[in-house]
Amino acid sequence: MSRGRGSNLARLIFLGPGLIMLTLLAVVPMLLMLSTMFFQRGRFGGVVYEFTTANFSRLFQPLYLNVIQDSLVVAGLVTVLALLIGYPTAYAIAQLPPKWKTIALLAVMLPFWTNFLIRMYAWTILLSGPGLVNEALTGIGLIDKPLDLLYNRGTVVVGLLYGYLSLMILPIYSAVERLDPRLREASANLGASPVRTFFSVTLPLTLPSALIGAVLVFVPSFGNFVVPEILGGGKAIMVGNLIRDQFLKARDWPFGATIALVMIVVTVVLLLAQAVVSRRTRSA
Amino acid sequence: MTLLSIEGVSRKFGNVTALSDVSIDIQQGEFFALLGPSGCGKTTLLRILAGFETPDSGGVRLDGGDLLKLAPHKRPVNLMFQSYALFPHMTVAKNVAYGLERENLPRAEIKARVGEVLEKVGLEPMANRRPAQLSGGQQQRVALARAIVKRPRLLLLDEPLSALDKKVRAEMQLELKRLQHEVGITFVVVTHDQEEAMSLADRIAVMDQGRVEQVDAPVTLYDRPRTYFVADFIGANNLFTGAIRGGVFSAEGLGPLPSKATTADGPSALAIRPERVRLTEPTPGMVQGVVVDVSFYGGVSHIAVEVTGLGRKVLAATQGSARITPGTVVGVTWRPEDAVLIAN
DSSP: OHHHHHHHHHHHHHHHHHHHHHIIIIIHHHHHHHHGGGSEEOBTBSEEOOOOOHHHHHHTSHHHHHHHHHHHHHHHHHHHHHHHHHHHHHHHHHHSOHHHHHHHHHHHHGGGGSOHHHHHHHHHHHHSTTSHHHHHHHHTTSOSSOOOOSSSHHHHHHHHHHHHHHHHHHHHHHHHHHSOHHHHHHHHHTTOOHHHHIIIIIHHHHHHHHHHHHHHHHHHHHTOOHHHHHTSTTTSOOHHHHHHIIIIISOOHHHHHHHHHHHHHHHHHHHHHHHHHHHHHHOO | OEEEEEEEEEEEETTEEEEEEEEEEEETTOEEEEEOSTTSSHHHHHHHHHTSSOOSEEEEEETTEESTTSOGGGOSEEEEOTTOOOOTTSOHHHHHHHHHHTTTOOHHHHHHHHHHHHHHTTOGGGTTSOGGGSOHHHHHHHHHHHHHTTOOSEEEEESTTTTSOHHHHHHHHHHHHHHHHHHOOEEEEEESOHHHHHHHOSEEEEEETTEEEEEEOHHHHHHSOOSHHHHHHSSOOEEEEEEEETTEEEETTTEEOSOOOOSOSEEEEEEEOGGGOEEEOOOTTSEEEEEEEEEEOSSEEEEEEEETTOSSOEEEEEESSOOOOTTOEEEEEOOGGGOEEEEO
16 A cells, blocks of 8 residues: 555654664663663672672562562552642642643643752752641641651652652643533533442543553652652662662672562553553543 | 424523523424524523433423433433444344333343344444444444334434435435335434435524524525525525615615515515526616626526625526626516515
């Protein structure tokens, strides 16, 4: 088919430069890096090219498995909370009159214009012993002495949630916004209460976007090492910290690459799951 | 028996008047049409009946009860949306069953009724498809099935056939009428297509700028329009503005025209259908003109006549091919009783 070939050519021309960049600058270096997991570390850093599977057996030591498990729990918790907070927020924004919609969306995106690191340090000021939150609470007489708000797993969850919530809100907002209002009217017209309409029509049709939001929040939360460091005080170690430490402190590239593989596998599995669910709800 | 009575309903959106003091009574079992150009308020009226809009003033009674007090999902009124609004994530059968499931009916009954209604609209083999896998005509029938399966007191149809091509449209018109007889539900259809309204409806309310101009049977609307708008909007018409003095209608710039004055003296308009216009040998005292265009449409021919002193051309229709040629000077006349006088 000549038409098919023509559009293939056009596709190649448009996609070509991007694909070449992606392959040369992201995929190839990543594969090179990952390939080191089959080799040994050198005594003074670097890689000795002798085949070994030791890195994998080391991965399954309880120490590392615990960190991976902790990271999954923290990232999972952050994702669920982001979904519970983000969905109603996105839904509410989509119902606003156009002018307020713009303002609300701006408010959601505003934090993105500030450096992530600075935002996290701002939280330490807010939550520290003599910080704003404790001052306020003692000020109104709710508590007698400052609470220990910093440097625990809860703080890490709060920090990650704050950092990535907008990645949940935006895709859900666009899905709710795109949803034909007549579908909800049709549902009401057929006798469904507003609650029923939400669960039978609105939610199923916006679920694929909520899942995209979930992946967007989960993946960077899972691999984050800044928040556990600053807000967790180094006490709550996550996979991201582990990878960074292997590369920068222990100079053990092969093992660092092995842990990095875990992250990639988790991400790919999540993306596949998202794709499968979306296809099922949308299937035409 | 009056099923639905709309009493003095008004609705404004900002400065725009969508409905202005609209009153209509609709009978049980009737096929009723709301007809008018876009923006005439007919869709707003439909949305008020469905509960998606509330009027600023006025009332709506269904079976004697106040309809406006009921939430949209509690009204015994179903709406077939112009865009169909089928649920894309559900199969055809699920779409149709949706309304019945909300009534908490037993599963077996839901299944039986869904099967029955799908058979009625000829879509049984498509029951397990998704809306996106159907053609426009099939989607339309799903929307119809979904709306009638609940056996509502009143079925509202918003431009039901506008998205279909001409041939499917004619089929669906017949099907709609057959279905209405079969299920005995009162239909209210909103349309801007007068042919659709004329062929489907028992009675039509012609609307313009938020007002009801005339409510009548199609034939009456065509033969006896009561307002200038209706005379102009329904079918082709020749309209002359002028005044009645001493029981004789005189058009501006033309003088007296054949008519039987039934209305009082005063400013008035005269309407005469093209098929009632007769072209003759010109005689003195008669309206005269020059034939400027003859178009042959198979069954009928349209002849346009340029009349001096008149802004628009007079249109005459004759059966078969016209033997007249452009350039001929003709007399334009009609039987006095065929002309309709409309008081301003």
